[in-house]
Amino acid sequence: MRAINAEVIRNLEAKARVLRGHILRMLTQAGSGHTGGSLSAADIVACLYFWEMNIDPQNPRDPNRDRFVLSKGHAAPVLYAALAEKGFFPQEMLSTLRKLGSPLQGHPDMKKLPGVEASTGSLGQGISWAVGMALGGKLDNRDYRVYALLGDGELQEGMVWEAFMAAAHYKLDNLVAIIDHNGLQIDGRISEVMSPEPVGDKLNAFGWEVISIDGHNIEEILKALEEARKVKGKPTAIVAETVKGKGVSFMENRVEWHGVAPKEEELKRALSELGLA
């Protein structure tokens, strides 16, 4: 196991900032898309792609690779940013997001873009794919790991709980579900629209190991992922407390930034706040 130290953390913090920059720029160019939930997941995705996961952009179909499933598929920009940074495709392609003919669809399409493991976006379905991928790994005695990122609003889909039940039933300790618990969904606060709380207790009752962390604290994310590797005989859920729109003051915790792209002026302010201007 590689050591988590101050330099590693600093580098990942920088990487997350770069991802946020890509997200904001590509959304501005697209003129539409999901800003808040892409930003809230940036630190988690940075840790997965630039520390945790065994993946090789030169060999994207390697049967032994780790898999990442963006179950909250509307946060596609954060995934595209990570894949481009990792070298799966040229960064210039990010500017084609949501444009006709682009492999960077509004929601991830595995048939169009290398590195995308699952066609997601219809909420609730990605976690079931992840369960299937983890089952496949067990069946073939491969030791890859499967990571699924879910929104907290997404937990309102009944199918998610079917998948949680199945993962525990089949003792999928090669599966980690990360809940991006930012507390907001399109129509408002999740606690007001339809509360899934208490999320951790429910997952625990469904037979999962549950780790609660600050989803913007790189060290906590890395340690939780490391902890999850030690769990045997059951899947692990990391409930990550996050802030929607994280990193841009005027977007943070604002429900109206769920599905709206920044305008040029807003982009400038945002990039300057992130120290990227």
Add this chain to the structure above:
Amino acid sequence: MQRIATRDAYGRALAALGRLYDDIVVLDADLSKSTKTSDFAKEFPERFFNAGIAEQNMIGMAAGLATTGKKVFASSFAIFAVGRAFEQVRNSIAYARLNVKICASHAGITVGEDGGSHQAIEDIALMRSLPHMTVIVPADGVSTEKAVLAAYQHEGPVYMRLGRPAVPVLYDESLDFKIGKGIEVRPGKDVTIIACGIMVGKALEAAEVLAGEGIDVAVVDMHTIKPLDEELLIRKAEETRAILTVEEHNIIGGLGSAVCEVVSEKCPVPVKRMGINDVFGQSGKVDELLEHYGLTVAEICNNVHNLLQIKS
């Protein structure tokens, strides 16, 4: 005449395929004894996963397994595999063009006593409207076994519609089953009956009756609804200048609709569609239900007579 349910043939074929190929994985949603995936489960428990009564997750798991290189057969009753999990089938299987074969049993009104809530009469319509989806409705046990192998060999998603009751065996082992190639089971020059599933047997019976009256009817087993065998269809339309479609499915959106779409554009001739007339089913015995909804040999004969009148 030997009789076997297409679901029984499916179970047998699946177990046989399991012996030949390691990459087959089978999923079911707590109906394995009825869908007959239990045959496979008994022999290959390590490659069988019961999703429990959770069809949506079953379809999602099938997608995930398919990405790991498995050929996944996922089964439940048609009402659940197609109806309950429709959007999962759309987005996780068809949109992603994965190697998942959804083999659903207990389709149509011949579910019988369980009644209308369990009788899928819209599954063909739903499945054939999905891009990338191949739709197969085998007529008997032999063609089902061959269809299961063909589905395994086919790259991409397949929907296969299977039935509950035992139906006559129409073919022998020499049958050459190809996805997308209809079978002209009986030649004829007056009217072409195009049928699928259990109605192929009824159509053949009707053709016998009509032959006794001096009417020469062709019967086509259109086992693949999508992609439809347009070549055969147009040839038969040209030869007989009248078509009768017969299916155990809603009159809207199924085989009859698919045939009309092609014939009306490429070789317009009179077409009469027989099916469930846009009503839900109900409890009853299989034969009572077929009688009640007009899916009988006598009704096929009546419709052929009507078509002959229109033709002349």
